[in-house]
Amino acid sequence: xxxxxxxxxxxxxxxxxxxxxxxxxxxxxxxxxxxxxxxxxxxxxxxxxxxxxxxxxxxxxxxxxxxxxxxxxxxxxxxxxxxxxxxxxxxxxxxxxxxxxxxxxxxxxxxxxxxxxxxxxxxxxxxxxxxxxxxxxxxxx
Numbered sequence: 001x002x003x004x005x006x007x008x009x010x011x012x013x014x015x016x017x018x019x020x021x022x023x024x025x026x027x028x029x030x031x032x033x034x035x036x037x038x039x040x041x042x043x044x045x046x047x048x049x050x051x052x053x054x055x056x057x058x059x060x061x062x063x064x065x066x067x068x069x070x071x072x073x074x075x076x077x078x079x080x081x082x083x084x085x086x087x088x089x090x091x092x093x094x095x096x097x098x099x100x101x102x103x104x105x106x107x108x109x110x111x112x113x114x115x116x117x118x119x120x121x122x123x124x125x126x127x128x129x130x131x132x133x134x135x136x137x138x139x140x141x
Contacts, residue, residue: 002028002064003097005047007104007122009033010075010097016064018055023048030123039123 003013020029026043060066082097
């Protein structure tokens with residue numbers, strides 16, 4: 001949910017410090033990600049509601065998502081979990097965790113969000129990368 005609703009890379013979600021969740025401004029701060037740049041992205045109200053319940057239940061110490069004894073999840077673990085979730089949901093279309101990031105960008109574009117703003121949210125240096133990431137769909141054409 002966090003990866004899709006904020007357009008995060010899997011590595012950004014894995015390493016996300018609790019302190020980078022800004023619930024007052026409805027933003028998530030992404031520190032020193034790809035390209036060693038900081039950026040802010042969206043924090044949806046529904047995602048914040050779910051995160052509050054999650055934090056109350058699991059009480060993470062440093063990073064938002066921690067394994068047992070506070071260890072870091074691996075990207076492979078997240079991918080395996082996602083694959084299982086697709087299977088349980090009966091989704092047969094090929095998808096990866098990174099597909100969620102592309103869907104975030106595409107859905108923003110379909111709602112009329114400016115491409116330059118999407119580029120900023122995703123942390124892309126080049127608008128060409130954002131154009132590739134946002135799959136233009138028939139309603140947009």
